[in-house]
Amino acid sequence: MSAVRTIPGLSAIADAYDAFVIDQFGVLRDGREPYPGAADTLVRLRKAGKRIIILSNSGKRSAENDRRLAELGFEPGSWDWFLTSGEVAWQLLKREGAVTAGGTRKCLLISRDGDLSPLKGLDLVRTESGEEADIVLLAGSEGDVHPLVHYENLLRPAARRGVPCLCTNPDKVMLTRRGQAFGAGRIAELYEGLGGKVRWIGKPFPDIYDFALDFLGRPDPARVCAIGDSVEHDIAGAAAVGLGSVLVTTGILEHQSEDERRRLFATHAATPDFILPKFLW
Numbered sequence: 001m002s003a004v005r006t007i008p009g010l011s012a013i014a015d016a017y018d019a020f021v022i023d024q025f026g027v028l029r030d031g032r033e034p035y036p037g038a039a040d041t042l043v044r045l046r047k048a049g050k051r052i053i054i055l056s057n058s059g060k061r062s063a064e065n066d067r068r069l070a071e072l073g074f075e076p077g078s079w080d081w082f083l084t085s086g087e088v089a090w091q092l093l094k095r096e097g098a099v100t101a102g103g104t105r106k107c108l109l110i111s112r113d114g115d116l117s118p119l120k121g122l123d124l125v126r127t128e129s130g131e132e133a134d135i136v137l138l139a140g141s142e143g144d145v146h147p148l149v150h151y152e153n154l155l156r157p158a159a160r161r162g163v164p165c166l167c168t169n170p171d172k173v174m175l176t177r178r179g180q181a182f183g184a185g186r187i188a189e190l191y192e193g194l195g196g197k198v199r200w201i202g203k204p205f206p207d208i209y210d211f212a213l214d215f216l217g218r219p220d221p222a223r224v225c226a227i228g229d230s231v232e233h234d235i236a237g238a239a240a241v242g243l244g245s246v247l248v249t250t251g252i253l254e255h256q257s258e259d260e261r262r263r264l265f266a267t268h269a270a271t272p273d274f275i276l277p278k279f280l281w
Helices: 038-047 062-071 085-096 148-160 184-193 206-215 231-241 258-267
Strands: 019-022 051-056 081-084 103-110 124-127 135-138 165-167 173-176 179-182 198-200 224-228 244-248 274-276
Touching: 038 051, 051 062, 051 206, 062 081, 081 085, 081 206, 085 206, 103 148, 135 184, 148 184, 165 184, 184 198, 206 231, 224 231, 231 244, 231 258
Parallel strands: 019 051, 019 224, 051 081, 103 124, 103 135, 135 165, 165 198, 224 244, 244 274
Antiparallel strands: 173 179
């Protein structure tokens, strides 16, 4: 911890980077509303000439998240692209195709708020049965509504049959209006525990960073900075592809001590370049 510099605001390091990839939940907003000053900070960063990608482990597609952030009061145009793990998964499924020799595959979709956008435009037919599914798509969690055993009962038949699973939201903890709850990543862990195989898409896994860096024109990774509240996802993911990183101590780390954070750095073999108490300029 002592080797990590704590900065009062992003203005202290903005000149060191050309682009920023910024997490959504825990940095810009909690489960209810924007953090005070976050929208203005995004505008200031943009006015400083920085390219900005909001990089989120959301199972929903990019356009839905883009619209929602604007509705919360963030200024449209203060970011270049809102890239979600759900968008990456959709693009990969579209590219790879979802039709087999036996016809269109049946997909057991687990999402939040009844969101069906992960399947729109794909050759996948939705099923609500693990017995019928040809593929499982974990796009979200309603861990604030259903206990984990609900998902265990739903998924066990698919796992027993060896049905492949895509997890498009690797977060194991999520922020909701009711506080923290288990995320889709925890459900994916459950699926693996039941004997199923999971393909993880999102931070800290490489696919989402490939999409982001392609969009930026493949810059020097050292001139790109990731900002997030998760050591496991944001900081470890940035380290794996050579990006700079800032750990914001809001979100899931809000109530953790410095010793607890230090243990996280050791557990995930990833230490941020900077600590930022809040996403402020």
